[in-house]
Amino acid sequence: MPTALWRIKLTIMPLKPNKENDMATETVFSKIIRREAQADILYQDELVTAFRDIRPRAPVHILLVPNQLIPTVNDVEPKHEAALGRLFTVARKLAAEHGIADKGYRLIMNCNAHGGQEVYHIHLHLVGGRALGPMLSR
Numbered sequence: 239m240p241t242a243l244w245r246i247k248l249t250i251m252p253l254k255p256n257k258e259n260d261m262a263t264e265t266v267f268s269k270i271i272r273r274e275a276q277a278d279i280l281y282q283d284e285l286v287t288a289f290r291d292i293r294p295r296a297p298v299h300i301l302l303v304p305n306q307l308i309p310t311v312n313d314v315e316p317k318h319e320a321a322l323g324r325l326f327t328v329a330r331k332l333a334a335e336h337g338i339a340d341k342g343y344r345l346i347m348n349c350n351a352h353g354g355q356e357v358y359h360i361h362l363h364l365v366g367g368r369a370l371g372p373m374l375s376r
C-alpha cells in the first residue's frame with residue numbers, strides 16, 4: 239500500500255498498543271501518553287497531553303500533543319479539530335502558569351523534513367522564558 243494511504247488508514251484508528259500497524263508507526267510520544275515511557279507530564283485530559291521537552295531550547299519548553307496519533311500536519315482532518323483546538327487552550331493555560339504569558343512566547347509545529355520534524359506524532363512546541371529572536375535563521 240502506498241505510504242500516504244497507509245498513514246491515512248492508521249490515523250482513523252484509535253491508538254491500541256497491541257495492534258501491529260499502530261506499533262509500526264508509533265513514536266515515543268504514544269508511550270508517554272500511555273505513561274509507559276517516562277516524561278514530566280504537566281497536563282493530560284481525554285484529548286491532549288503536555289510534557290516537558292527532553293532537550294529544552296529555552297527556560298520553558300513544553301510539548302503539547304494530541305492523544306491520538308496524527309503523524310504530521312498533512313494528516314490532519316476535520317475530525318481532529320477538537321484535539322487541535324485543545325492544544326491551544328492548554329498552551330495558553332500552561333504559558334500563564336509558567337509566568338511567560340505577558341512577555342510572550344512562541345508556538346511551533348514542524349512538518350516533515352524541511353520543517354525540521356523529528357518525531358512523527360504532531361506536537362506543538364511551547365517555548366519561552368527568554369527573548370527568542372527572529373522566527374527563522376537566514
Ligand code: 5GP
Binds near residue numbers: 266290291
Ligand atoms: P520536532 O523536531 O519533531 O518538532 O520536535 C521533537 C521534539 O521532541 C524535540 O524538541 C525533542 O527534544 C523532543 N523529544 C524527542 N524525544 C523525546 C522524548 O523521549 N521525551 C521528551 N520529553 N521529548 C522528546
